[in-house]
Amino acid sequence: MPGVKSTHSEKLLAALMRGEIESITPKIGSHISYPQVEALLKVNTEKALQILEELWEEGYLHKTFHSTVYSCPICGTSSIRPKVVCPKCRSEDIERVELVEHLGQGHIDIEERFLKDGEYVCPVCNKPLKLIGVDYRKPGHAYLCANCKAISPEPLTLWTCNPSGHVFSLEEARSTKVYSYSLNHDRIEELSKNGEVFFPGDVYQKIEQYLSEESSTPIEYIQEVSEVFQKRGYKVENHKTIEDPAGGKGVVAVYAKKPPDSVTVVNFLTGTEDPTGVIDRFANLRRSVRATRGILIVPHQLDQELIDYAKRKRITVIDGVDIYDAIEKLELLLDINEFLVEESPIS
């Protein structure tokens, strides 16, 4: 039985193969996350990244550089902003100002100090300056600190984190390279050609089988239902192929066995298939494996007539407004049965 790790991997690969997720890109907010993966697998970022890295190492995914993210070395947040300060006193109260130079004298200061009643007057020698390029020039800009009055050619650029105001230099910041991931179609194709086993439990075969089936049952439904049985001590097989006495073959989505001899088979009625056809085939499969119970899960409301029809064929229909509703009813049914006397297999 596949462990938790491979179940997550399977689910993710299935979503990629079906195109439900096109490519996996990181979201860079106050922390790096992989929302698509986290939502699909109900895991945290750390776990999501671990699964992605494993799948990449095993060759199932491509990995491409996305960006380098800088974060606070103290609290780890990547919600940071530059803090441009005076190199002398580290005040942020600085301003970019224009410089003026009294030519030939080497007197240089900020423009403001040259201005007297709208005219330029050298603040050192008090000489009026008339012509740019002749008696004065503007050699560029500098930074004036309102706090300590220092004039610096360049400010000092530090960084600060928004949540806590920790201050650090770029060199001190933590830097993390983050990547995007996508399905390695070549590898998948190659594996399928060689008939290699994909994961413990032959997941690729299962997914391929699932994809090739006409049925539109999402693999998540099957996994959710499997978990319901597993939680109650059943041994579960998914997509079990069953040969019926007439010589045909059929597949049950979930085959759940509980010692000593209770067997429940589950199929789904999800798509536009002919319901009576599905019920007939499923009833035959249930008889072939002499299953105690045959449960048909319908993630929408089914006509009473069809429910009765299934009942006559010894198939229990569990329908609901959606899959979650139906699964809840399934859990209830299983829990109620725990209290009843041990069922004897029907034949």
Ligand SMILES: [Zn+2]
């Ligand atoms: Zn911080």
Ligand SMILES: [Zn+2]
């Ligand atoms: Zn001067």
Ligand SMILES: [Zn+2]
């Ligand atoms: Zn200063």
